[in-house]
Amino acid sequence: GAVVSQHPSWVICKSGTSVKIECRSLDFQATTMFWYRQFPKQSLMLMATSNEGSKATYEQGVEKDKFLINHASLTLSTLTVTSAHPEDSSFYICSARPLPQALQETQYFGPGTRLLVL
């Protein structure tokens, strides 16, 4: 149990285009999902907290108009990288926390999406 999927697993796009990444909790409900970005040989950097039915909360330094997050249901959150540029090329990872949202609840991570912007 506790599986999180991401789609696509990898994507190549041209500079200036937008890319949408989906994060799904397959066998549990999650009112809260998180989005991370990871550059080569670096740790994961939290970008934003996605809350079902409300606006996402972005970490300091993350442009909310560039990284659009929608959490339309208890099992799906999407991250759209708008007007992508080569510097947005990275590994994007989501995680989800099952209900009930007790602090000790484990967060489960998706397999990640590799984005390459040409």
Next chain:
Amino acid sequence: LAKTTQPISMDSYEGQEVNITCSHNNIATNDYITWYQQFPSQGPRFIIQGYKTKVTNEVASLFIPADRKSSTLSLPRVSLSDTAVYYCLVKSRNQGGKLIFGQGTELSVKP
């Protein structure tokens, strides 16, 4: 926010026990300590979590002293497939349970 500090890298050999210690001096009363494993180009995988004393599961053990200012992840009899980055994190109610990743420990297991 409780910052964590752990060794950047560790080397080991197959069959050995590996202990990775993490310090979290500013841990708060209600915070939990959680460890994740990450292989290249994959999402982190949950290993173990604890609040105090000792926790053991089929993969690892977690030792937490009484003052909770540090914790030690113990991997028994490692194999080559345990080569990965291991992250120690503190889950804080003050941070809404967000996981803030530090640099992690890159474990290399050699034959």
